Amino acid sequence: MSLIQLSAGELLDRLNSGQTTAVDVATAFLTRIEAKDFQIQAFLRVDREGALAAAESVDRRRRQNQPVGPLAGLPVAVKDLLCARGELTTCGSKILANFRPPYDSTVVEKLRAADAILIGRTNMDEFAMGGSNENSAYFPTRNPWNLDCIPGGSSGGAAACVAAGMAPLSIGSDTGGSIRQPAALCGVTGLKPTYGRVSRYGLVAFASSLDQVGPLARTAQDVALLLDVIAGHDPRDATSIPAPSPPYLRSIEQPLSGLRIGLVREHFGPGLDSEVESAVREACRVYESLGAKISEISLPHGKYAVATYYIIAPCEASSNLARYDGVHYGHRSDESAIHEALERDRRQLVAAGQSEKAEQLDNVLVRMYRRSRAEGFGPEVKRRIMLGAYALSAGYYDAFYLKALKVRRLIRQDFDRAFEQVDLIAGPVTATPAFKLGEKSGDPLAMYLVDLYTVSANLAGLPGISLPCGFSAEGLPIGLQLQAPPLQEERLLRAAHMFQSVTDWHGRRPRE
Ligand code: GLN
16 A cells, blocks of 8 residues: 555654654655645645655654654655745745744644645635635635535645645644634545633644634544644633643544434434435434434534624724735835825826815825735625624624624533533534535625534534545535534544444545
């Protein structure tokens, strides 16, 4: 079996036993990227030299019997929104096209300390706003299972590169579903940890009360391996949970006995594709055969989740993105052109006898801010900034933002009540398998509705995992979502591993 087909765990065994080297592993994945990524376009940048140098260093230390980290020699692809010192970090946006952060994010720092091989940066929807990768300012990524389809988003590059065998592990982020949804649509396993479980220090912020970083891989076991490295308290992130993180991989093989799984009544309404529904119901039968008890539960406020999310997330985004002004950060519009345009406007007004109006023209600085933002942000990001600024403005704040915060609390209370009856909630990740490129890009509302099953976990701060549970007749992957109470990542991973021990959906590969 070639190296790129092995799981991260299997690769690690071979590396540790001397059957292969980190340079061989890195070379195998780099070669795969060269052969495949021109079609998929999962990577914005591939760091061949950096990866090979890091791999050589790992091999040298292994040869000399020096200690190496827990991911020593494993390639990891990182979504392009985690700061890496001196390296481009664009967040899928033109406004950050030249941004080289002066520091490492905590997650990147932990990956380096674990001796992971940082192989490249993956494509994403601009500022993580989107669910199809079509909002990337650079190019759309394609689904490895069908190149005419979207890979999901916003961590579409991170999911597609794992599905296509271009990296065994990747890092994504999830504000409203951006790890789970692309994992489902690309047939890989992806975990959104509890809010605050993984440090957000050095993560380019989208919506700070919802953002969470997390791992993607083929199997729950590999997800646990990566989560072990990135999880934990970080004093540099004020929202980081000051609780120790248990060793996820070590416990993953312990099956859960007497598992109580809830199916949400409201999840199985109109709009849910019948193939997705039957794959999810079949997955529940698998759990039943493993001894789990399935019951029906209700999350009555879930129907407001998308509306609530699309108030809160844009409000926070409009505030977070105010920093991109062409002065502190990011793209700056051509100042001399602005200067000339201003002078021209002024002369025209004066010549027309309107010197008072000429006096009132915005100065160069204000024009520069405006032009820089107009040129640097794409249409979806502008739409969200406008929505957020509107919902936060005097007179609308109470009706929109404050109301949304109250509904958010009700959504969280629904979960608290449900978790008195069940240990896990199971359901679909998406209503349909991957759709075609361009199918929804002209219809923002249709795009927002894609997030129906995922945004609640972010609003409530809960962990959730997506794992492959079937395929559509057209051969597109279908995901199963499991959700757990806060800080129960261990339960999610053990349950996902139970499923993957008796099924092989996660083992399927796209046809070459
Ligand atoms: N699709 C959602 C959005 O567009 C979620 C994005 C995310 O989780 N980053 O906001």
